[in-house]
Amino acid sequence: MVDEKKKILKIILILSLIIIAWFVYSEYFKKDKSLLSKTVNLSTKIEEEVVYNSNIIKDINYTSRDLKGNEYILVAKVGEIDLDNSDIIFLTDVTAYIKLVKNSELIVITSNYGKYNTINYDTIFSKNVKIDYIDNIITGDYLDFSMIKNLIIISRNVVYKNLENTMKADVIELDTTTKDTKIFMYNSNEQVNVTNIK
Structure with a gap:
């Protein structure tokens, strides 16, 4: 009975570690992706400003x-x-x-x-x-x-x-x-x- 409780506790601990690791891993990559998309948006914005600020007269x-x-x-x-x-x-x-x-x-x-x-x-x-x-x-x-x-x-x-x-x-x-x-x-x-x- 005690061995069974230890096994269940070990399984719960391992599952908890896997869930926590997955959660941290997915949160870390979501932040990186949002940071990457912000960088892309920033560079696009700069290019657009260059185009709009070039005062061409014909x-x-x-x-x-x-x-x-x-x-x-x-x-x-x-x-x-x-x-x-x-x-x-x-x-x-x-x-x-x-x-x-x-x-x-x-x-x-x-x-x-x-x-x-x-x-x-x-x-x-x-x-x-x-x-x-x-x-x-x-x-x-x-x-x-x-x-x-x-x-x-x-x-x-x-x-x-x-x-x-x-x-x-x-x-x-x-x-x-x-x-x-x-x-x-x-x-x-x-x-x-x-x-x-x-």
Whole structure:
């Protein structure tokens, strides 16, 4: 009789241990699964915020004038406002028109990409940059335009063509007010390469 009670007690103890172990095991994994699902939901939420916070604008057109009446028109197919600085817009397929009051001249700048500051109108053009100005065409990889300084600086793989010459240089600076142009190389030992077309 005592042996039977001991056996029953042992069986009850073993069953209790199995039930307790199963309960702890299932509770532990439920917490892990909920923690895992929270992590997945968190990463999904972050991705959604990135998508919703990217401020894409299509068919952009900005127009501004300086005190002398020179007009600057900037057109782009797509623009994206910088999330860190709302004054900066990144542009795609860019065309800029600089209409100079003096002599009613027009400078046209095109490029694949641009970076525009809505406060001071400074614009950086990059990739397949082209300036079309009267009978002059200048191409390069990078262009910095400052409306305040009336200055266009085109650099990297610069080729300047007019009716008479073709020039290759590192940098061309053009003052839009005075029409003064500086053409130079970064290395003072190198010379600007000029080819006469005629």
